[in-house]
Amino acid sequence: MTDDKDVLRDVWFGRIPTCFTLYQDEITEREAEPYYLLLPRISYLTLVTDKVKKHFQKVMRQEDVTEIWFEYEGTPLKWHFPIGLLFDLHASNTALPWNITVHFKNFPEKDLLHCTSKDVIEAHFMACVKEADALKHKSQVINEMQKKDHKQLWMGLQNDHYHLIPGSNLEIPANLPASPNNKFDQFWAINRKLMEYPPEDSGFRYIPFRIYQVTTERPFIQKLFRPVATNGQLNTLGDLLKEVYPAAITPEDGEKKNQVMVHGIEPMLETPVQWLSEHMSYPDNFLHISIIPQPTD
Amino acid sequence: MLHALVSPGRGWDGRTAANSLSRHEGVGGAGSVAAELCVRRAAYAWGRGSCLCRRCAAPLFLHSPAPHPASALALVDVLLKAVGDTPIMKTKKWSVERTRTIQGLVDFIKKFLKLVASEQLFIYVNQSFAPSPDQEVGTLYECFGSDGKLVLHYCKSQAWG
Secondary structure, three states, rough: OHHHHHHHHHHHHOEEEEEEEEOOOOOOOOOOEEEEEEEEEOHHHHHOOOHHHHEEEOOOOOOOOOOOEEEEEEOOOOOOOOOOHHHHHHHHOOOOOOEEEEEOOOOOOOOOOOOHHHHHHHHHHHHHHHHHHHHHHHOHHHHHOOHHHHHHHHHHHHOEEEEEEOOOOEEEEEOOOOOOOOHHHHHHHHHHHHHOOOOOOOOOOOOOOOEEOOOOOOOEEEOOOOOOOOOOOOEEEHHHHHHHHHHHHHOOOOOEHHHHHHHEEEEOOOOEEHHHHHHHOOEEEEEEEEEEEEOOO | OEEEEOOOOOOOOOHHHHHHHHHHOOOOOOHHHHHHHHHHHHHHHOOOOOOOOOOOOOOOOOOOOOOOOOHOEEEEEEEEEEEEOOOOOOOEEEEOOOOHHHHHHHHHHHHOOOOOOOOOEEEEEOOOOOOOOOOOOHHHHHHHHHHEEEEEEEEEEOOOO
């Protein structure tokens, strides 16, 4: 279906308008202006905020600048979670832009992993891709690939070139969706192999997914779940939730308490998880699902 | 014989604690069952804020932050295998709390092997991927465990990228 390719593009090009403000207690030599940026949902905070760091470093003394970290309404933001997941989980039902506070001091060791270089992000990203393939294909597909193919997946995530709108610090992506040599094509040339499965099967061995909720103590729910039931029927998102997190499903005559969100939308619970896995996974090949309170308005 | 994952602390070192536990060993089947019950009872007790395992006087610091509910303290069996020229742990089989993170496991192995804290240690699942330091052992066990245990390879250098 041609519609399915559109879903892949919509997921890839999703952006979140964000306003970065320096934490008030950071020591500055002059006033720090906020910095506006459109963040790619599919990327990671520390991968796309070099310009943010440079912007605030300009008003700070060199010795006061240590590792950058980000916080939203008091919650440190885990850079190793994709940006779209962080937004869906913490701020999806609040007014845009997403207001993120930038810190350079008092790194919260208990909440955040250190990110000392781009290599750390690459290692984390590739580990997720490998873990996903361990679930989907017993690692057969990822292991058959050459190192250069792995590199191509990572390169697909690297910053697109951005155009600066003259007279402002607002940036928009320069790569147009129609361009044939853009990062999307580069990424999917390899990633499509990770989305294949033997013709005799109806899907992957297990679906790589993680379910997040802000209120719980556990970091996320991840379990073995087959895309096809024993009777040959495709398992749906509803089936997945029933099995691993039944509390997220609204009872028959009950009031809807939660939203089940992926990439900023609520897929119908009747959607087959195999389809979701192929079309709405993040570049790390995981379905990152947020359970958030139903907004009351 | 399955040992509890012991974090040395409050004046106890790994050796002393391990020796305390080993007092249950060599007593035959009853001894090992007693030891295992001791471990699991202590694990459960920790959830209530106190350690019951005073009989062998081994303090089982299973989790330094605030106690978790008992269900979270369920233990999973982990088999640790050395890769390359990384020192081999004398005890390879461990009972680990579900909520212990990979970082917590790394810290424990480093202490046990007397490695310097600054030395790197990589952990691999299925000899194919290195889980994130904040990953929980329980989740990895559920997804990648086999024959009732989770096999983890550890290495001082990057083995599988």
